Amino acid sequence: MIAVGQRKKDNYGLKMLLYIIGLFLIMAAMFYKIGQNEPLAPSFAMAPVTDKPIYILKSYATAVIYQKNGLHKSQYSEKLEKFNAYIVSMGYKTEYIQEDEIKSLSNGDILFMPDALALSSKAKEQIKIFVKNGGNIFFNFTAGFSDAKGKYLGDGFVNEITGLKISKDKNFISFKESIFLTQRILSPLNNTNSGILLDAPTYDLIPIFITPKSLKPDVFMTTYSQVNPPLAKDKSGDFSIEESGALWHGYYGDGKWFYMNLPSYVFYGSLEQKNDYKQISHAIINFLSTDVIIQKFPYIDRESVVFVSEDTEFKFENFKKFSDLAKKYEIPVTAFIVSSLAEKKEHHDMIVEISKNPFVEFGSHSHTHKKIVDTNESYIKQETSSTKTILDLFASSPIVGFRPPREELNSIMKKNLSESGFKYVLGKSQNHLYPRYSKSENELLIIPRHGTDDYSYLINLDWDQDEIVEQIKKETEFVTGLNGIFSLSIHTHLFAYNSNIDIVEKYFQYLKQRPTLKPLNGRSIAIRVAQNRNISVDYNKIGNIITLNIENRSSIGVNDFHLKLFKNPNIKISSISSNQAKISEGSIINIKYLEPTSKITLFIELEN
Numbered sequence: 101m102i103a104v105g106q107r108k109k110d111n112y113g114l115k116m117l118l119y120i121i122g123l124f125l126i127m128a129a130m131f132y133k134i135g136q137n138e139p140l141a142p143s144f145a146m147a148p149v150t151d152k153p154i155y156i157l158k159s160y161a162t163a164v165i166y167q168k169n170g171l172h173k174s175q176y177s178e179k180l181e182k183f184n185a186y187i188v189s190m191g192y193k194t195e196y197i198q199e200d201e202i203k204s205l206s207n208g209d210i211l212f213m214p215d216a217l218a219l220s221s222k223a224k225e226q227i228k229i230f231v232k233n234g235g236n237i238f239f240n241f242t243a244g245f246s247d248a249k250g251k252y253l254g255d256g257f258v259n260e261i262t263g264l265k266i267s268k269d270k271n272f273i274s275f276k277e278s279i280f281l282t283q284r285i286l287s288p289l290n291n292t293n294s295g296i297l298l299d300a301p302t303y304d305l306i307p308i309f310i311t312p313k314s315l316k317p318d319v320f321m322t323t324y325s326q327v328n329p330p331l332a333k334d335k336s337g338d339f340s341i342e343e344s345g346a347l348w349h350g351y352y353g354d355g356k357w358f359y360m361n362l363p364s365y366v367f368y369g370s371l372e373q374k375n376d377y378k379q380i381s382h383a384i385i386n387f388l389s390t391d392v393i394i395q396k397f398p399y400i401d402r403e404s405v406v407f408v409s410e411d412t413e414f415k416f417e418n419f420k421k422f423s424d425l426a427k428k429y430e431i432p433v434t435a436f437i438v439s440s441l442a443e444k445k446e447h448h449d450m451i452v453e454i455s456k457n458p459f460v461e462f463g464s465h466s467h468t469h470k471k472i473v474d475t476n477e478s479y480i481k482q483e484t485s486s487t488k489t490i491l492d493l494f495a496s497s498p499i500v501g502f503r504p505p506r507e508e509l510n511s512i513m514k515k516n517l518s519e520s521g522f523k524y525v526l527g528k529s530q531n532h533l534y535p536r537y538s539k540s541e542n543e544l545l546i547i548p549r550h551g552t553d554d555y556s557y558l559i560n561l562d563w564d565q566d567e568i569v570e571q572i573k574k575e576t577e578f579v580t581g582l583n584g585i586f587s588l589s590i591h592t593h594l595f596a597y598n599s600n601i602d603i604v605e606k607y608f609q610y611l612k613q614r615p616t617l618k619p620l621n622g623r624s625i626a627i628r629v630a631q632n633r634n635i636s637v638d639y640n641k642i643g644n645i646i647t648l649n650i651e652n653r654s655s656i657g658v659n660d661f662h663l664k665l666f667k668n669p670n671i672k673i674s675s676i677s678s679n680q681a682k683i684s685e686g687s688i689i690n691i692k693y694l695e696p697t698s699k700i701t702l703f704i705e706l707e708n
């Protein structure tokens with residue numbers, strides 16, 4: 101609602117009113133739900149990450165602006181109280197602070213400035229001095245967009261600290277309904293490797309920022325499917341990746357900041373995802389209260405993955421075209437094969453020939469491609485476990501991957517797959533980007549499919565080839581930008597059919613031009629995720645020395661293990677204690693080899 105350029109001034113009071121109504125509705129919905137559900141056990145939440153007080157700015161200038169726009173100033177203080185209660189509910193001590201007290205804060209303190217839409221120029225100066233000297237801030241929405249007299253100044257204050265600039269064509273957008281947020285996996289926010297989808301109700305005009313090259317958003321505004329930035333709800337068109345950031349972190353002088361373009365109620369507005377939001381909030385406070393954060397790469401030596409696979413079924417003979425393309429462009433791919441078709445005499449020579457192609461991994465796509473869920477157990481066995489026996493006869497090494505027909509998977513199928521030696525399933529899209537192990541069968545990895553499939557393009561959407569290739573590239577850039585796995589899942593009778601295969605070829609040519617997007621087959625992804633799960637990392641920093649402990653619990657050694665160190669770029673690294681490890685540009689720590697069941701300790705020395 102503070103989204104008011106001068107030209108929008110007339111609507112200011114109305115927007116404010118809508119905002120207050122919106123907030124009231126959220127609160128009403130929360131109370132309604134609290135009445136119906138048992139409260140969650142407090143142990144579910146994460147522990148506080150600092151015992152220092154969190155300062156919360158009570159901005160006098162913002163209160164004045166509220167009054168000027170016909171609202172009572174208590175509406176601002178009520179908002180602050182809700183935010184304060186939220187921080188206290190996570191186990192932190194808080195203290196309110198006025199604008200003229202900012203100068204009394206010490207280096208290392210943490211200041212939150214929820215929805216501080218107006219700030220006096222003096223306060224802005226004090227905040228900048230505080231951060232430059234090593235203070236830490238969280239600010240959001242249209243922080244300091246107005247001065248203490250209500251004059252609209254725009255994004256200058258935010259821009260000076262963060263480098264973010266309001267988008268010229270999007271400016272302020274009303275989403276009119278929920279948007280979704282997705283966390284980038286390799287970020288100081290992440291502690292679960294999940295890239296989860298969060299529901300974020302918004303009732304205001306949201307400022308849209310362009311992310312400069314020097315920053316990477318930690319959270320993006322996405323569609324429900326997580327493969328696209330949100331589609332604009334007015335005539336300003338689709339968002340680009342640069343316009344879809346929602347939360348960023350960075351450094352200013354010796355201090356640190358987190359900035360979010362959304363109002364503060366987003367944090368406590370969702371009851372279902374209360375704990376997910378609390379985890380993010382803990383992670384924000386953790387970043388603001390520590391000098392370094394170290395995260396494992398999600399896939400051992402890669403930040404992101406592209407996974408190309410084929411459902412090898414109807415029009416089986418097109419398998420050859422897929423295999424030839426993989427070989428021509430040296431792209432590792434996976435073919436999920438319907439085993440009753442593989443057994444057919446007329447396919448024998450082709451299968452044997454393809455099995456010699458080192459770029460094609462064989463997996464199973466059931467025996468007959470008929471419905472499996474809701475059938476009896478012996479039928480399920482035939483369609484899952486027994487396909488391995490058949491396909492192993494052809495495959496160059498025992499198969500480990502399964503893709504269920506119609507993406508339908510139940511627990512009996514998972515049990516049979518796991519017991520017969522399958523290691524992973526390419527499933528349907530999920531509300532998280534990172535693969536997870538099936539709850540019942542710990543060893544079966546479910547890789548979510550994130551990417552529009554060929555059926556949708558050709559049948560539902562009826563797009564032409566160039567449009568399809570462009571869209572696949574866009575989705576690839578977006579999902580891999582979030583450190584997810586972009587999965588291009590094709591069929592023998594769709595993208596591999598006739599000239600449609602040119603789409604796949606054009607995509608392979610694009611992958612060759614983007615060397616950072618090295619594709620992996622399903623087996624390699626499953627191995628990396630399993631290795632990653634068996635490696636634990638802990639660290640602390642005393643003085644200038646970071647002590648980093650890495651434990652590999654697996655009985656298999658790990659090559660080329662990567663970690664990312666998040667720290668102020670002004671602080672240079674002077675040495676690392678092992679010649680097995682090196683730190684490259686962008687603070688990437690690379691360890692050549694982790695021995696099986698081993699622990700290593702590295703000392704990283706920072707310059708003074």
Ligand SMILES: [Zn+2]
Binds near residue numbers: 506
């Ligand atoms: Zn299929």
